[in-house]
Amino acid sequence: MGLLSRLRDVLRREAVPALSMDDPSLVVVVEAFDIAEADSAALARSPQWRADELAVLRHHVRIPAEQVERARELLEPDGWVVEPGAVSLISRVQKLDALHCAQERSRMASLAQRLGGDALGWDALQPAR
Structure with a gap:
């Protein structure tokens, strides 16, 4: 990647306003809980999702209580926040596209399987407009 490409990436990141997971205006704009549905299809059927x-991104994962700390250890270095519960919520702020949704869905399914749990699906939240 050349210097010009890196500069363009930095400028794009700076142009995108920050988003907090605690923002009270967040609403679910897309859901994907059907394992047979492609993530690209889930995004495409959502008129509320704003790609730009x-x-x-919030994954719904059943993790045994004794494995929640292990999940945190594995996920927090990449910016994920793990909220334990009967169904744990694993969330982070990111740009949402089909490729990254599919990659992260696969990662959560693998993690859940290793920890004796089950990945149920994901949803995404953006500020209401």
């Missing part, structure tokens, strides 16, 4: 804005 950041979103909170």
Whole structure:
């Protein structure tokens, strides 16, 4: 990657407004809980999703209580926040596109399987407009 490409990437990141997972205006704009549906199809069927804005990607994963700390250890270095519960919510702010959704869905399914749990699906939140 050349210097000009890196500069363009930095400028794009700076142009995108910050988003907080605690933003009270967040609403679910897309859901994907059917394992047979492609992530690209889930995004395409959502008229509320805004591809040019950041979103909170939130995975719904059943993790045994004794494995929640291990999940945190594995995920927090990459910016994920793990909220334990009967169904744990694993969230982070990111740009949402089909490729990254599919990669992260696969990662969460693998993690859940290794920890004796089950990945149920994901949803994404953006500020209401």
